[in-house]
Amino acid sequence: MKRTLRICWCLLLASIPAIGGTLKAAEGPSPIRPYAKNPWYWEYHGKPILLRGGSDEDNPFQWPESRLREQLNLLASVGGNYLRNTMSSRDEGNVFAYDKTENGLYDLDRWNNEYWRRLDVLLRETAKRGIIVQLTLWDSHDLRRPDNPWLGRNNVTYSADVVDDREDFYGTIGASNQAGMEVQHRYVDKLMATSLAYDHVLYNIDNESSAGAEWESYWGRYIHEAARQARRKVFVTTMQYDASNSVRAAMSYPDAFDYADISQNNQDSRGGRGPAHYDNIMKWREKMACWGGAPMPLNNEKIYGATDSSTNYSAGTETEAVNRFWRIVFGGCASARFHRPSVPRKLWGAGLNERVQTNLKAMDMLLSEFALFSAAPHNDLLSHIVAAAPSTVEAYVLADIGRQYAVYFPRGRYKIGLDPWVYVKKAHLRWLDVENLEWTEPELVEVKWNGGPRDWGDRGCITLATPGNSSYVALITVAGDGTLPAAEVGAWSQN
Template structure:
């Protein structure tokens, strides 16, 4: 017993010494009042350093922190150069070349009571570099795919958490991903819980030094409310002890369930994550994708606490859609735009193919198409104030038109997104306007056209309707490419 206590004390002291080194290196950004948080002027969006910010991004890896040196910094620089300010980062270790958290001994086995210093140094470097560039990080604590399946989808056979591979756990302590994720809490598996607490304590002691991190408990979770709420409460308590305010969500498989969950526990969660709305397997294509966002926004707004941000850290779709669960590249780009026109607070292209050839790719990552889209989005956001606008439904498409999407700062400005194809829209400004200016943004050419002054037409009125006439603005692009019409009221 005495030897056991000495060993525990020694391990705790080593952890303190290691963390002390990190704390000495990392600047203190906590408590400056400018961290990422819901926008005070419109809590459906985020603000950073006191200014509203639309989070848009694309990257080629889910766990970017596992990259080092110029491989990471050049990727971040490229994304930032085309207008990206948002990345996903799972604390995952399922890819070849990824480091594990536990220290490996000379005999090949792992000691779960000792950390691999290089693991935490990679995370510190990643947080430093993203913070320098003011790139917001959405950090996922647990990714159950790390211990499930085989190959690129899990490495349980070689993972330190497999009792066969460590010196700490008796055989059978855990047998699969379910035992570690969710099962540890449900079955009060104390050795596993002790490790999890120590891991999260170490992670949070580093992450809480920064002001640009959003927190997600699980990736595509089906582990239940007890597990998710436990860790959400745990990290919020850690933040409170450190004098920090953090913002937490949990991503579930069904996007609607994700929204219900965070709405039910608004004392724990402060934003929703609906990435599964952005794929063919669990989400819709076309207008239904946009309709979902509008519905969830309305339901959240009806709660006593009012609006909160809706994030989309993964937008699926690649190529011609050989991965039928993900969808096509065309749909991915349109989903990216629809998230913005649906009033979402963030949107990011998911990582590309895991295998050579790309036939099983989930997203387009930071490809040339993604870079072009980020440039286009920023040119649009520079001209249209989304933070004072809302998704707008007072418009109609002519028969046989493709679906289009609109936002409006009612009576002041309107934006209509035409994904491409044969499209004509009748826009009702709702308030009486005599003159408007119209500018067309050619998304493919990344160019704005000349401003035109237009007088909306009266609709036909025979004098018998009690409603009376309305002014309608007809908008039609010059060709079948993707465009945005920007309409501003003059009179």
């Protein structure tokens, strides 16, 4: 097998410059990779980047070019820079990767060039706009289709004894199913030959996977070897049905996976809602921060939640989807993307509708004023002023302590205290009205300090009261050097 893999990739390396474009983009500025100064995030062309977006389909490479360009232009115009693409062929007008024979069966040794041309168009058009693509090789739901080419009854390459169902397909590695593995190898080789010509691609083995660690980690390592043979470094994950397992896989098999996709946390049935959604993110960050490896990006390529009147209780509401988007960012995650809007019978996401566009624009406004990549989640800085019960107030903090603080408030009226932690005297406060895309004028606020070394310790407080009932972000920037003189601290703390 090692010899076969080596031969395949020698051939692949020779073929890459002739596919799609050239390796010019990959050989130029640095490709997508974890940010060197803060590996919870990504960097692209040497600059840190927060990945955020939404789209109306999960396999947009299958769209006509005009529709694809229209969606990409819209996404870029509202501050989006992140697209999900599954190599799926489930919808009307989609094409499969293989040619058909005269008897209507697929020949897995003959490519359908249109399928691969569409992928190259997607990668070329996203590269032009600086939109990062998270590319999913397989989708387990495709293998439930009775017409899937990989099922033995639908092709002339092997029989149903080789692959009869999805369990057989995902079992090729464990069963040493050589005929099935050869087809899978050729498919991945072809996909990598196309995608390695670009520098803006992240890889995901399987969507909502239950294939098992052996199969998934095998392909993670195989993709890394493909990139190594092409003198490239790529980044790979596998999205599990359970978000905790996505994190476990990334931590357990660091030679196969480089980041974790926790998308399944972003729905009611398999993840969390409200503070529980945020708490899950904090739990996984804590584990990653304490293990033997370095922190790694936590991606969210799907945020579930459709219209507020939707009866798809597995997904949740659109309002909850919006709140999840902001919690994901304020939880220190590397990416946040709204899920596609519809499938037959059920609504799963909001896509790139007007409300999503507004929130992407608002995030862009915040990032232009807030140094995100120097900050970290710090809900420990909040204190309740009006109500003692934590469930009555929902707010989320990102802080570069001593410099800047941002606090996100969902819809509603809130009043809460923020402790800047270090001894600062004054700060500038501005409010971002998320729904109306407006900043207030800055106001100078004074930090109120109480307590002291003979009491229960010093405590600082900036009181934050939301200006209205819509969603807001408070941006607090320490005034000047902001630090209280030591003599002044000593004077009040002894009183």
